[in-house]
Amino acid sequence: MTQAYTPGLKLARRIRHRVCRRLPMAGEVLVQVGQQVSAQQVVARTWLPGEVTLVNAAHRLGVEPAEVPGLMQVQVGQPVQAGQLLAQTRGLFGLFRSQLLAPTSGVIESISGVTGQVILRGPPQPIEQLAYLAGRVTEVLPAEGVWIEAEAALVQGIFGVGGEAYGPIRLACPGPDTPLTPDRLDESMRGAVVVGGGRVSTQALQRASQLGVSAIVTGGIDDQDLRQFLGYDLGVAITGSESLGLTLILTEGFGEIAMQQRCWQLLASHEGQLASVNGATQIRAGVIRPEVVIPLHDLAQTTQASSIKTDRVGDSTPSESPSGGTALPVGAGAGGPTLQVGSLVRIIRTPYFGLVGRVTDLPSMPQVLPSGVKTRVAEVQLPDGRRLIVPRANLEWIEES
Amino acid sequence: MTQRSPEQINVILATDCGSTTTKAILIENRGGQYRQTFRGEAPTTVEAPLADVTIGVRNAVRELEELSGRRLLDAQGHLIRPAQGQEGCDIYVSTSSAGGGLQMMVAGVIREMTAASAQRAALGAGAIVMDVIATNDRRRPHEQIQRIRELRPDMILLSGGTDGGTVEHVVQLAEWIAPARPQPRFGVQYKLPIIYAGNRHAAPMVAKTLGEQFALAIVPNLRPTLEQENLGPAREKIHDLFLEHVMAHAPGYDKLLQWVDAPVMPTPAAVGNILQRIAQQEGLNxxxxxxxxxxxxxxxxxxxxxxxxVSANLGMSYSISNVCAEAGLEQILRWIPLEMDTGELRNRIKNKMIRPTTIPQTLDDLIFEQAVAREALRLAYExxxxxxxSLRGVQQQRTVGDLFAQKESGQTIIDPxxxxxxxxxxxxxxxxxxxxxxxxxxxxxxxxxxxxxxxxxxxxxxxxxxxxxxxxxxxxxxxxxxxxxxxxxxxxxxxxxxxxxxxxxxxxxxxxxxxxxxxxxxxxxxxxxxxxxxxxxxxxxxxxxxxxxxxxxxxxxxxxxxxxxxxxxxxxxxxxxxxxxxxxxxxxxxxxxxxxxxxxxxx
Structure with a gap:
């Protein structure tokens, strides 16, 4: 394998960002190509078949399953109201009849003469797909969804919990290494995407939840604090469906760790602007990272700007992004980034976890580490002048623009 | 697929398209003995932006070419067949677990009997079993229907009832699946395949209940009697449908299926196949x-x-945190001869989970990782x-002597x-x-x-x-x-x-x-x-x-x-x-x- 290191997360001041917003099942698309949409606008809708209620008619009426169809007072496809008579037995000389009433409103879906079951289908439930990205609709996928495009600033996190959220960006910390503590949060942050700095505590998350903060974006968290916040120990990094009332995005990882300077500066430069965020993370094949997307302005106004930036956008096929959308790779080119002498890197494993430095040598022959593992390494110089030997697999490339 | 007799086969190319890496090996007949000679690998390319599995296969094969000096691909990137001198191979075969492998839901009447047999059939065919639905699994019917709705399996295996046994309960399962309308993973327009391998007397009613909305295939009962399991037909049908439906919808597999000289197998099914053959030939457990x-x-x-x-969430990187959650950190620490800071270890585990490709640099990091491995293996083995x-529900005939050494049905057959x-x-x-x-x-x-x-x-x-x-x-x-x-x-x-x-x-x-x-x-x-x-x-x-x-x-x-x-x-x-x-x-x-x-x- 030629790439024995982890390409970095996307961090872009300006890219043409595309998202695909698809319904989970066929439905209706509510917008057209060329239309401008806002982040929280419904762009497609479908109806999920209603909840199913099983009624064991044979048991309730005290008859054989095969008798049930003949005793039904309603037919398949007929709507019924809660309490309506569904079936009744003939009784003895017309007396002592057993009755079966509808436990809920719905439509009769099936009547089984084999099991004696009647299935009632409740009213359909709407599923709405929001635009997520404020921008222009570039393509309609009939009955499925849309592609939306906008010029945007993009920050990918390493890990998140909670789903899509929206709000203006607010800074809570004076710098990227300041821990996010409860006293840094206040009432004015209700509905905001709050940018912290270093480690966030459980208390700060709880306070943010109470205040109605929309999302927290910060450098790190202690495993113990995440456990307390979630209420359970997370086993696998497949998240996004938690109902926490607050989306959390970590840009760096677990432990006492500051947000990367460039990331913090980018977010700080957009204070007050509306952002769409998604904590959904899937660290498996087809990786999904959490993200903060800050639409800059619509494409119609920035055609010139985007064409100037074409070289940064690259020409590769779009890849799936956390929102179920697509981010074009930036700066990396179609072949992906290559680690070189001079590359800025972050060390992502103990004993140097979190340190940032520059690659000063890339020995071609594998070396034996203190663990006994034989692997290809890099020499990394830290800002204080120290030089470390680190496995290439434990380096994360930091993109410089 | 080309048909060549075994005597004509001297150079064999084989790949395994895993979810992250595609591994290619070269096997050559040297002096009358088949030997594995070279190995190459490349990242798997089923995901966007490349979205074509054959690109990863070609890259892995190119690495093989470089290492072996044998030219395997022509200028157009096609495999050269048959082998002539230092060029080409005689046959090409492949397995695949890319794109998450084969994901199935299985259903049976009794969890410990027909549902367990169905699960064995699915696992043996190389599938990941997402859930097992049974009439006695303690969930209420609406909870089971809700669960079926949420899953997006590649196919469903429905069993239940011995031949001549219950019809009602089998039809009941079909009645749960039909209204739940589970959606397949790939393609909105594609009909979800369901394999019915239950009581043959219930087959017509199951077909009627499921209706036109599914691609139903009926195979012989996988548990025709309590004493007998017949998993072969269900497994074969799973393989057929895997090729026809799942693989056909995965990116680039249409091309891969044309390249191979034998049907592509799910990776675990292939591992099972070789282990069974070896065990059988040498009479080993x-x-x-x-x-x-x-x-x-x-x-x-x-x-x-x-x-x-398959222990779906026991692993050393993506699932390392789950190993710790299931086993408990204390249990892991018992395998470590050094004292370690538990708070720091917990963060280390989570950092490995979110950056799964890193490797231990220090000795204590290696020792910790190997301690986690012991627990992951122990839990998976358990x-x-x-x-x-042994088959549950089987009536056993016992002699007086057996009274003192009674073995119940349903006991593990793994004897260390x-x-x-x-x-x-x-x-x-x-x-x-x-x-x-x-x-x-x-x-x-x-x-x-x-x-x-x-x-x-x-x-x-x-x-x-x-x-x-x-x-x-x-x-x-x-x-x-x-x-x-x-x-x-x-x-x-x-x-x-x-x-x-x-x-x-x-x-x-x-x-x-x-x-x-x-x-x-x-x-x-x-x-x-x-x-x-x-x-x-x-x-x-x-x-x-x-x-x-x-x-x-x-x-x-x-x-x-x-x-x-x-x-x-x-x-x-x-x-x-x-x-x-x-x-x-x-x-x-x-x-x-x-x-x-x-x-x-x-x-």
């Missing part, structure tokens, strides 16, 4: 494990019966033991005393800096009893050989014996418990250059050199209350085989009892690490 980043697969063949389990059971060969594979076992560490992890996790041979799959080529066996069994078995397994050695471990320091057993090893004899005390293990290819007669005389395989206190004589590690004489007791408190376990672990010399050259 075999246990195999493949521990990956996200999942751990365990395979066993005991008395010819094959079982496979799940396997619970699943690999009768295990002949334990095979490990997967990164943490295959890439451990010393093979002593690999052997120690396997012994601690699986706790083999009596005399058991240990091996590791050198480069995880069992999938390649499993699919090759379908077209050229001789080549597959030859390569398996010569190149696939690296024998670590043999473990001899009597079953029993005793006072630490007292006699566990005496041994006498008849080496080519002389006799070595001695005592192993309770709580001690000895690692004796016995090189690869060497075999030596061993006599074990267990102390009273200890059983080395010939009965309690009875001497055992056998031939033991060497390997890269040698002979391990394990007197630590079975089951292996470690103090619950890591602080108390630490000195014991320290002693065992020293006795085995696990980290001697690194420390």
């Amino acid at each position: 075999v246990l195999g494990v493949d521990i990956g980043g996200a999942t751990t697969d365990v395979f066993s063949v005991f008395d010819g019966q094959f079982h496979r389990t 799940q396997h033991r619970q699943f690999a059971v 005393m009768r295990l002949d060969l334990l095979v490990g594979s997967g990164g943490v076992l295959s890439h451990a800096p010393r093979m002593h560490q690999t052997a120690a992890m396997m012994i601690d996790a699986f706790q083999p009893e009596g005399v058991t041979r240990l091996a590791k799959d050198s480069i995880f080529m069992m999938p390649h050989l499993g699919v090759l066996a379908e077209v050229h069994a001789q080549a597959a078995l030859e390569v398996f014996r010569r190149d696939c397994l690296i024998y670590l050695g043999t473990c001899a471990a009597p079953r029993g418990q005793g006072k630490p320091g007292s006699l566990c057993f005496r041994y006498r090893l008849q080496r080519a250059d002389g006799v070595e004899s001695g005592e192993v005390l309770v709580g001690q293990w000895r690692w004796l050199p016995l090189g690869p290819g060497q075999a030596a007669p061993l006599r074990i005389e267990p102390a009273r209350g200890w059983d080395a395989g010939a009965g309690s206190g009875r001497p055992l004589e056998c031939i033991v085989h060497g390997g890269t590690v040698g002979l391990i004489l394990d007197g630590r007791g079975r089951p292996l009892m470690l103090p619950a408190d890591p602080a108390q376990a630490r000195p014991l672990m320290h002693q065992w690490v020293e006795e085995a010399g696990l980290y001697r050259e690194q420390g």
